Amino acid sequence: MRNEEMDWTEISKTKELDTIRSAVDLLDPNERDARGRTPLMLCITNRMPVEGIRILLEKGVDLEAEDKLGDTALKKAVKFKQAETVKLLLEFGASLDSPYGILGTAWNAARRNKTMADLLLGTNGAVRLTLDPREQEIVDGILYEESIDDMCSRIRELSSPELIHAVVDGYNWDDGPEPMIAAYENPACAEITLLDMYELMEADYWLDMDEExxxxxxxxxxxxxxxxxxxxxxxxxxxMEDR
Known part of the structure; x- marks a missing residue:
């Protein structure tokens, strides 16, 4: 590719490491396209090999820049399911936390992929989503408990944010509010679990309902x-707007 033809959009699609090496010296590695994306974001979006990503990172690019969607490079790597790139970004100091709180983090974006989310467990407010067999047995025992009173009692006894979160995530909300009140009142219930509860129970519906x-x-x-x-x-x- 001739120098006059160098463009980050096209460069990000290449698999040639020599082209990347030339580009980081000849072009601005922090420029933005019309959608606010940096060259690093473009390379992640176009699935550049991690060796190419490393070349950009070694240039000291801005890891915390956000595009017009509010995505950072780390969130892009999560969205495009690039676990090795996630690890590399963390190695170079990408922030796990977000000024917008837990819902603005890459961990939150990764939650549909538990393995990916577990790479980001250092995020402030995150809970481990992958349970070991014993933990899953405890959660299943609560969720399949036939007595609502016994279910509530067992939820109140939980001291693990991970187990409370898993119970809330797996709960059949048609079974009534009492078990979820027990989860809400448990001191070990995490902020993200409360946020999930608000959405899952459609709290706005109940708050907007006429008192009558x-x-x-x-x-x-x-x-x-x-x-x-x-x-x-x-x-x-x-x-919930950032979810």
């Missing part, structure tokens, strides 16, 4: 109580 509709029904009153409690703890609809 919920005040004369015991189950409805409990759902309303849970929604209000989650809202007070900051698990509001506004917090």
């Amino acid at each position: 509709e919920w005040s004369h029904n015991e189950e409805y009153r409990l759902w309303r109580r849970l929604a209000e409690g989650l809202q007070k703890k900051g698990a509001s609809a506004d917090a």
Whole structure:
């Protein structure tokens, strides 16, 4: 590729390491395209081999730049399922945390892929999503408990944020509010679990419901109580916008 033809969009698609080496010396390695993407983001999006990514990183590129979608390079690597690139970015000091809180992190973006998310467990507020067999047995025992009272009792006894999170994630919300109130009231319940609960229970529905509709029904009153409690703890609809 001739120097006058060098363009980060095209360079990011190459697998030739010599081209990358030339580009980082001849072009601005931190320039932005119309969508706010840096050369590093373009290389990740176009699945450049990690050796090429390393060449860019060794140039001292901005790891925390955000594109117009709010993605950093680390979030791009997660979205495009590039585990080795995630490891490399962390090696070079990419931040795990986000100024927007847990919902703005690469860990949150990785949650559908537990193996990927576990690479980012150093994130402030993250919980381990992969359970060992014994932990899964405990969670299954709670979720398949036929007695709601016994289920609530077992949830209250949990001291692990990971197990509480897994119970909330696997809960059948048609079974009523009591077990989730027990999870909400458990001191070990993590912030991200509360945020998930707000979304899973469709808390806005209960908060918007007219008092006449919920005040004369015991189950409805409990759902309303849970929604209000989650809202007070900051698990509001506004917090869900970055998900």
